[in-house]
Amino acid sequence: MAGAGLLHPSPQSSPFRFKDMIPRLELRNITKRYPGIIANDDISMSILPGEIHAVLGENGAGKSTLMKIIYGAAQADSGEIFCDGKRIEAHNPAVSRALGIEMVYQHFALFESVSVAENIALSMKGRFDLPALAAEITEVSRKYGMPIDPHRHVHDLSVGERQRVEIVRCLLQKPKLLILDEPTSVLTPQAVEKLFETLRQLAGEGCSILYISHKLEEVQELCDFATVLRNGKVIGTANPREVTSLDLARMMVGASLPEMQVTAPSRSAEPVLEVRGLSAPARDRYGMGLNDISLSVYGGEIVGLAGVSGNGQAELVSLLSGERLSPEADAIRVGGKAVGRLDASERRKLGMAFVPEERLGRGAVPPHTLWENAVLTAHRLGLVRGGMVDRGRAAGFAGGVIERFSVKAKGPQASAQSLSGGNLQKYIVGREIALNPKLLLVSQPTWGVDVGAAAFIRQTLVDVSRAGAAVFIVSEELDELFEICDRLLVIGQGRISQPLIRSETNREEVGLLMTRFGGNGNGGRERLAVQD
Amino acid sequence: MRFRIEQRPEPSATMRVAAPVIAALLTLLAGSLLFAALGYNPVDALYAFFIAPLNSINGLSEWLLKASPLILIACGLAIGFRANVWNIGAEGQLIVGAIAATGVGLFYPDPESSLILPLMLLAGALAGIAWAAIPAFLRARMNTNEILVTLMLTYIASLLLSWLVHGPWRDPMGFNYPQTALLPAAGMFEPFDYSYRLNSSIFITVIAVFLTWLFTDRSFLGYKMSVGGAAPLAARYAGFRESAAVWTGLLAGGAAAGIAGMAEVAGPLGQLSPQISPGYGFAAIIVAFVGRLNAFGIVLSGLLMSLLFLGGEAVQLGLGLPSAITRIFQGILLFLLLAADFFIFYRIRRLPEHA
Numbered sequence: 001m002a003g004a005g006l007l008h009p010s011p012q013s014s015p016f017r018f019k020d021m022i023p024r025l026e027l028r029n030i031t032k033r034y035p036g037i038i039a040n041d042d043i044s045m046s047i048l049p050g051e052i053h054a055v056l057g058e059n060g061a062g063k064s065t066l067m068k069i070i071y072g073a074a075q076a077d078s079g080e081i082f083c084d085g086k087r088i089e090a091h092n093p094a095v096s097r098a099l100g101i102e103m104v105y106q107h108f109a110l111f112e113s114v115s116v117a118e119n120i121a122l123s124m125k126g127r128f129d130l131p132a133l134a135a136e137i138t139e140v141s142r143k144y145g146m147p148i149d150p151h152r153h154v155h156d157l158s159v160g161e162r163q164r165v166e167i168v169r170c171l172l173q174k175p176k177l178l179i180l181d182e183p184t185s186v187l188t189p190q191a192v193e194k195l196f197e198t199l200r201q202l203a204g205e206g207c208s209i210l211y212i213s214h215k216l217e218e219v220q221e222l223c224d225f226a227t228v229l230r231n232g233k234v235i236g237t238a239n240p241r242e243v244t245s246l247d248l249a250r251m252m253v254g255a256s257l258p259e260m261q262v263t264a265p266s267r268s269a270e271p272v273l274e275v276r277g278l279s280a281p282a283r284d285r286y287g288m289g290l291n292d293i294s295l296s297v298y299g300g301e302i303v304g305l306a307g308v309s310g311n312g313q314a315e316l317v318s319l320l321s322g323e324r325l326s327p328e329a330d331a332i333r334v335g336g337k338a339v340g341r342l343d344a345s346e347r348r349k350l351g352m353a354f355v356p357e358e359r360l361g362r363g364a365v366p367p368h369t370l371w372e373n374a375v376l377t378a379h380r381l382g383l384v385r386g387g388m389v390d391r392g393r394a395a396g397f398a399g400g401v402i403e404r405f406s407v408k409a410k411g412p413q414a415s416a417q418s419l420s421g422g423n424l425q426k427y428i429v430g431r432e433i434a435l436n437p438k439l440l441l442v443s444q445p446t447w448g449v450d451v452g453a454a455a456f457i458r459q460t461l462v463d464v465s466r467a468g469a470a471v472f473i474v475s476e477e478l479d480e481l482f483e484i485c486d487r488l489l490v491i492g493q494g495r496i497s498q499p500l501i502r503s504e505t506n507r508e509e510v511g512l513l514m515t516r517f518g519g520n521g522n523g524g525r526e527r528l529a530v531q532d
Numbered sequence: 533m534r535f536r537i538e539q540r541p542e543p544s545a546t547m548r549v550a551a552p553v554i555a556a557l558l559t560l561l562a563g564s565l566l567f568a569a570l571g572y573n574p575v576d577a578l579y580a581f582f583i584a585p586l587n588s589i590n591g592l593s594e595w596l597l598k599a600s601p602l603i604l605i606a607c608g609l610a611i612g613f614r615a616n617v618w619n620i621g622a623e624g625q626l627i628v629g630a631i632a633a634t635g636v637g638l639f640y641p642d643p644e645s646s647l648i649l650p651l652m653l654l655a656g657a658l659a660g661i662a663w664a665a666i667p668a669f670l671r672a673r674m675n676t677n678e679i680l681v682t683l684m685l686t687y688i689a690s691l692l693l694s695w696l697v698h699g700p701w702r703d704p705m706g707f708n709y710p711q712t713a714l715l716p717a718a719g720m721f722e723p724f725d726y727s728y729r730l731n732s733s734i735f736i737t738v739i740a741v742f743l744t745w746l747f748t749d750r751s752f753l754g755y756k757m758s759v760g761g762a763a764p765l766a767a768r769y770a771g772f773r774e775s776a777a778v779w780t781g782l783l784a785g786g787a788a789a790g791i792a793g794m795a796e797v798a799g800p801l802g803q804l805s806p807q808i809s810p811g812y813g814f815a816a817i818i819v820a821f822v823g824r825l826n827a828f829g830i831v832l833s834g835l836l837m838s839l840l841f842l843g844g845e846a847v848q849l850g851l852g853l854p855s856a857i858t859r860i861f862q863g864i865l866l867f868l869l870l871a872a873d874f875f876i877f878y879r880i881r882r883l884p885e886h887a
Contacts, residue, residue, distance in 0.1 A: 035538075035540075321769070322771060323768045323769060343771045343773070344768065344769060344770060344771030345770065345771025345772070346771065347771070348771060354769070356769060358765070361763045361765050361766060362763070362765040362766055362769050363766070363769065364763075364766065365759050365762045365763040365766045366762070366763065367762055368758075368759070368762065372755070375752075375755060376759065376766065376769075376770045377770055379752065384752045387751055387752050387753065388750050388751055388752065389750060389751065389752055389755050
C-alpha cells in the first residue's frame with residue numbers, strides 16, 4: 001500500500017507544506033453542536049496562501065457547517081479562527097468580506113428577473129454605478145476565462161452561467177480566500193475543465209481556495225491538499241495527488257465500499273417503455289419544452305439519461321410518470337399500451353413505479369409517518385380494504401422496507417421529515433421496488449445520499465433490472481450513469497440523442513453531446529424541494 | 533441577551549397536551565385584565581362569563597343547542613380544510629339548507645305526515661350540497677378561487693332568504709313581519725323536555741362527529757385528501773385527483789351546513805326570518821381550526837365557542853358590558869391558541885454571548 005503511508009491521521013503533521021508560512025486561515029478546535037448532533041467536533045486546520053485546499057467528506061460529515069462558520073454565517077460554540085495570523089473576534093459575513101473571504105454557495109442566491117450587473121450591484125458596497133460595474137464585470141470575467149454578458153437577465157442563464165455570475169461577483173471583491181461548495185455538481189465535463197483553469201489562475205495569484213466536494217477524481221486533479229471529515233471530526237489529511245482515490249474513499253467512509261456487481265443484461269424482446277415523437281411545451285417561462293423525443297427501454301436493462309439540469313429532464317420525467325399528461329395518448333407506451341392520457345395512478349396499475357428527485361413533498365409527505373407514506377403508492381398491495389386504510393398492514397409493509405433497505409429510522413411511526421435525505425431516499429426506493437414494478441423510473445437516485453447508501457441504491461437498481469424490470473434513470477452524475485447503465489441517452493435543449501452503448505462510449509463523447517445540443521439549457525428549474 | 537427561534541427536531545409531546553391548557557389560562561388572565569381595565573371585579577366578571585351560564589339546566593340545554601350546529605358545520609368544513617379546500621361560505625350553505633327544509637315543511641301536501649322531517653333533512657342537505665357544488669364546479673373546471681366564490685355565494689343566499697321572507701313566503705297571518713308561517717309539528721324535532729329548547733337533532737351531530745373521525749382518520753379517501761393538503765405534489769405523484777378532493781371537501785361542508793340550517797329551523801326557530809343564524813357558519817371556521825381539524829378536537833372547541841357566545845350574552849345582560857366582548861374573547865383565545873401551538877414545533881433558545 002504505497003499510498004497509505006502518506007495519509008496523516010493528524011492535521012498538524014503536513015510535511016510537504018512550509019511550516020513557517022503564516023496561514024491565510026487557521027481554525028483551532030472549532031466545535032459546533034446542533035440539537036442532537038455535534039456537527040463539528042474539535043476541528044483544527046489551516047489553509048496557506050495560494051493553496052487549493054479540499055475539504056472532503058460524505059453528506060452529513062460537517063463540511064457545510066464548517067464553511068458557514070468560516071464565512072461567519074454560523075457561530076462556533078467554541079474554538080478560534082485566525083486570518084493571516086490575527087484572531088477574528090465577533091464573526092459574521094460582513095467581517096469575512098472585509099477580510100477578503102468570499103463564498104460561492106451550492107444553491108445560488110440570484111434574482112431571476114433582473115440583469116447580471118444589477119444582481120452583482122446588490123451585493124456591492126459603495127456608489128451605485130451600473131455602467132462602470134458592467135465594464136468591470138466584462139473585464140474581470142474575461143481575464144479569468146469565464147466571459148459573461150453583464151446585461152443578460154439571470155432567468156436566461158444556464159446553471160453553469162449562473163455559477164459564473166456568483167464567482168465573478170466574488171472575484172470583483174478581490175478575495176484572499178474563496179470558498180466553493182460542491183461547484184461542479186451542475187456542470188458539464190468541459191465546463192468543469194474551464195472552472196479548474198480559472199481556479200488555478202486565481203491560486204497562482206495568491207488567492208487561497210477552499211474546495212468542498214465529495215468527488216474524489218476532481219479533488220485529485222485540482223487540489224494541493226485535502227482535509228477529510230467524518231462525523232464532524234477531522235479524520236486525516238493527505239496530498240490528494242499522492243494517494244489513490246480508494247484511500248481517500250476509505251478515509252471518507254470509514255470502511256471499504258462493496259464492489260458493484262454489474263452482470264450482462266438480458267433484454268426482453270419487446271420494449272417495456274416506448275416513447276415516440278413526444279413533444280410538449282415548457283411548463284412555464286423558466287422551463288424547457290420537449291422536442292420530438294423518442295426512446296425505448298427494454299425489460300432487463302438500465303437506460304440512463306445524461307444532461308445538465310434544466311434541459312428538459314423535469315418535463316420528460318413528469319410526462320413519463322403521468323404527473324403531467326401528454327398531448328397524445330400513443331406518444332408514450334408502457335407494455336405496448338398507449339398511456340399518454342392516463343394519470344399517475346392508472347400508469348402505476350400497469351406496473352410502473354417512480355422515484356422522483358424531490359423526496360420531501362413529492363416522493364413523501366413530510367409530516368406524515370412512514371407507514372402513512374407507504375400507503376401513498378403501496379395502497380394497491382392490500383394496504384387498503386373496503387375503502388379503509390389497514391394500519392396494521394401498512395405498518396408491517398413500512399417495517400419490511402425499513403428492514404430490507406436498512407433505513408435508519410425509529411420505526412414505521414417516524415415522520416418522513418425526521419429522516420436524513422439518504423435514509424428517506426432508501427425508504428422511497430425500497431417502497432417503489434416493493435411494488436415489484438415492470439418499469440421503474442428513477443430521477444437523481446443518489447442526490448445528497450452518502451457514499452455508502454449510494455452504492456447500495458445503485459446495486460439495488462442493477463439487481464432490479466437483472467430480475468427483469470425496465471429501469472430508466474435520469475441523473476446529473478455521469479460517473480453514476482457510467483457505473484450502472486447499459487445504454488445512455490443525452491438530453492440537451494429538450495432534444496434527445498441516439499442511444500449510446502455504455503461499453504462503446506466514454507465521458508468525453510457524452511460531454512460533447514451535452515454541449516453540442518447547446519448544453520447549457522436555460523437551466524431555469526432550481527432544486528427547490530431538496531434539502532441537504 | 534439574544535434569542536433564536538428554532539424548529540424542534542421532533543414535535544414536543546408535552547407541548548401538544550399543554551398548549552391548549554396554557555392558552556386557556558392565558559385567555560383567563562387576559563380576560564381578567566380586560567375586565568379590570570373596564571372597572572369590573574375580574575372574578576365576578578369571569579364567573580358571570582364562564583360559570584353562571586352553565587349553572588342551570590336551561591343553561592346546559594342552551595350550551596349544547598348552540599354547540600351542536602357549530603360542531604356539525606366544523607366537522608364538514610374540516611374535511612375540506614384538511615385538503616386545502618377553503619370553504620368560507622358555510623353560512624350561505626346553512627341558509628339555503630334552512631330555506632329548502634322550510635319549503636318542504638311548509639308546502640308538503642300532508643302536514644301530518646311522518647315523512648316530513650326526513651324529507652326536510654334530505655332537502656336541507658341537498659340544498660347545502662347544491663350551493664357548495666357551484667364553487668366546486670368552478671374550482672375543478674376553471675380553477676377559480678373557492679374562497680371568493682363561497683364567500684360571495686353567502687351574500688346571495690342571505691339576499692335570497694330576505695327576498696323570500698319579505699315576499700312570496702311571508703306569512704299572510706304574520707302582521708307583515710318578515711317571516712314565514714310556523715312549521716307544522718311533524719316538521720319539527722321534538723325537544724327532550726318542553727321547558728327547554730334542546731332537541732333530538734343533537735344526535736345528528738353526534739353521528740357526524742363519528743363519521744368525520746372515520747373518514748379523516750381511517751378511510752382511504754380521507755387519507756388521499758390529507759396528502760393533497762399536506763403535499764399537493766405528492767398527491768399528484770401518487771395520482772390522487774385534485775378534483776376529487778375539491779368536490780368531496782366542498783360537498784361535505786355544504787351537506788353539514790345545510791343540515792345544520794335545517795336543524796335550526798326545525799328546532800329552536802320553527803320558521804324562517806331574515807336572521808336565522810348568529811354567524812354559525814363563520815364561527816365554525818374558527819371551531820374547526822381550534823379543534824385542529826380533528827373530529828374530537830372540534831367537539832371540545834365547539835363547546836368552548838358556544839360557551840363564549842352564552843357568556844357574552846350573559847355579561848351583556850348581567851353587567852351591561854358591550855356585545856363586542858364576545859368577539860374580543862374569541863380573538864384573544866384564537867390568538868393565544870395559535871401562539872401556543874407554535875411551541876409544539878418550535879422553541880426559543882438563548883444564544884451564548886459572543887465576545
